[in-house]
Amino acid sequence: MKKVLLAFMLLGAMSAQADDVMKKEKDGTYIVNTTTLAQDVEGYNGPTPVEVYIKKNKIVKIVPLKTLDGPKYVAKVKKGMLPKYEGANVKKGVVPEVDGVTGATFTSDAMKENIRRAVDYYFKHK
Numbered sequence: 001m002k003k004v005l006l007a008f009m010l011l012g013a014m015s016a017q018a019d020d021v022m023k024k025e026k027d028g029t030y031i032v033n034t035t036t037l038a039q040d041v042e043g044y045n046g047p048t049p050v051e052v053y054i055k056k057n058k059i060v061k062i063v064p065l066k067t068l069d070g071p072k073y074v075a076k077v078k079k080g081m082l083p084k085y086e087g088a089n090v091k092k093g094v095v096p097e098v099d100g101v102t103g104a105t106f107t108s109d110a111m112k113e114n115i116r117r118a119v120d121y122y123f124k125h126k
Helices: 004-022 071-080 105-125
Strands: 023-026 032-035 050-054 058-064
Touching: 004 032, 004 105, 023 105, 050 105, 058 071, 058 105, 071 105
Parallel strands: none
Antiparallel strands: 023 032, 032 050, 050 058
């Protein structure tokens, strides 16, 4: 009996985690949250999670989430790099190459990896 209960608890935890990673909006937009998906990807001061909005295999927008990287670095990436992804077609795990932002290299590189993982997850689980 304990094993059955443990199995149900484990399945519930796994499905809850999956729901935390990706959700689908009514308009068909998928939102992939990389907080748990890429927790090992670090910028200058730690993880740099993002939410990637994807609709019909195109990136709609990317929203940086709470990070310990300085607000100045995140603002540079948000203004100088993330808009370049908007409207980009994504193919099976392939994300367009976008240049990072000078003066925010670690944050740029970490967010690129978060975006790559989000797109990969989207194609594997949509």
